[in-house]
Amino acid sequence: MNPSSLSIGIDLGGTHVRLGVVDHDGRVLADARDATPGGLEPLLEWLGEAAATVGAAAEVDGGLPSGALPVGLGLPGLFVDDRSGVVRAHNLPWLEGVPLAARVAAALGAPRVVLQPDGVAGAWGEYRVRVPRPRRFGYLALGTGVGGGVVLDGEIVRHTNHSAGHLGMLPCDPAAATDPRAGSLDAMASGAAIRAEVEELGFDAALERAAQRLAIGVSAMAHLYRLDTVVLGGGAVEAAPALAEAVAARLAGRLLLLGGLSIEASRLGRHAGLVGAAWLAI
Numbered sequence: 001m002n003p004s005s006l007s008i009g010i011d012l013g014g015t016h017v018r019l020g021v022v023d024h025d026g027r028v029l030a031d032a033r034d035a036t037p038g039g040l041e042p043l044l045e046w047l048g049e050a051a052a053t054v055g056a057a058a059e060v061d062g063g064l065p066s067g068a069l070p071v072g073l074g075l076p077g078l079f080v081d082d083r084s085g086v087v088r089a090h091n092l093p094w095l096e097g098v099p100l101a102a103r104v105a106a107a108l109g110a111p112r113v114v115l116q117p118d119g120v121a122g123a124w125g126e127y128r129v130r131v132p133r134p135r136r137f138g139y140l141a142l143g144t145g146v147g148g149g150v151v152l153d154g155e156i157v158r159h160t161n162h163s164a165g166h167l168g169m170l171p172c173d174p175a176a177a178t179d180p181r182a183g184s185l186d187a188m189a190s191g192a193a194i195r196a197e198v199e200e201l202g203f204d205a206a207l208e209r210a211a212q213r214l215a216i217g218v219s220a221m222a223h224l225y226r227l228d229t230v231v232l233g234g235g236a237v238e239a240a241p242a243l244a245e246a247v248a249a250r251l252a253g254r255l256l257l258l259g260g261l262s263i264e265a266s267r268l269g270r271h272a273g274l275v276g277a278a279w280l281a282i
Contacts, residue, residue, distance in 0.1 A: 006058075008051065008108070009278030010073040011118060012036065014091030014144040017043070019050040020271065021058040021069070022278035026129055028271050030057035039094055044107040051108050071113040072277030073104060074121035076147055078162045086115075087161075091144055114281045117162050118273045119147025125268050125276030126231045127151045134229035134262075138221055140167060140214070141272070142236035142243075144192055146185040150225050157225070170220050172213040185217040191236035203240075210236070211246035218247060219254040222261050233266030241265050 006029070011018045013036060020031030032050040037043045077090020085099035101113040116124075123139035130137075133154070140148040146168030150157040158165060168186030181187050189210050197206035218230050232244045248263035255261050268275055 007278040007281045008071040009274035011273035012075040030054045048107045070281040071110045072281030074116045074118035074273045074277040078117040120149035121276035122272040123149025125272045136227045138227045138230045142191045142234035170217040172216040189213045214247045215250035229262045
């Protein structure tokens, strides 16, 4: 496999980290996954070892990291300053103040490393695999928290060094909003929140509650950006594929200003953030 047609995607989450080699068609040729290390040096060590292992498995000419592939890295709650590096990394505070792109590039021998919010990376991956591509597209990932992104007319909506547009903070239960995060999608409709309610209420009741909350958040998101397609992804949707259909059913009658809205489950599944980040590094 010719390295010129490939890139590396890294999906760095609060719970797990995944690294993979991705081709220009979005196929993951090989990948590795592990629990997220608890500090920068262990993370860099793992990334270097994973790149070498995955590069060999993908049969990259010259192997990795000597193959010098571009790298896209998605992480949660990203806020980057060009001078000081990562200013805010939700769920991974030990990355704050770290020039992460430079450190990862050195560890992998990469010509460049492009940092992305994980939700934006996932949105770009899910948008690119759809043919024809939607004109006004939104994505929500229900993982450790809730992330997401919006693509309008082929352009990712982003601004303010990635510090704006955190869709997980959309309110879905105002009655619970006793602090800035309570009552938000991030607090009440993440994969972690749904798992906790499954243990407390059982699967069907937890799914019903999650669908109701997501319908409120998706309605706000869809009206704000005049969306025609919203994709739900992340671990919660992998575990409960019926969630997207349940949200669509509860949106009936809520979409007062929209001509129609398609609610779909992720097509890339656990690879959405990895594939999107890799594509954004090209």
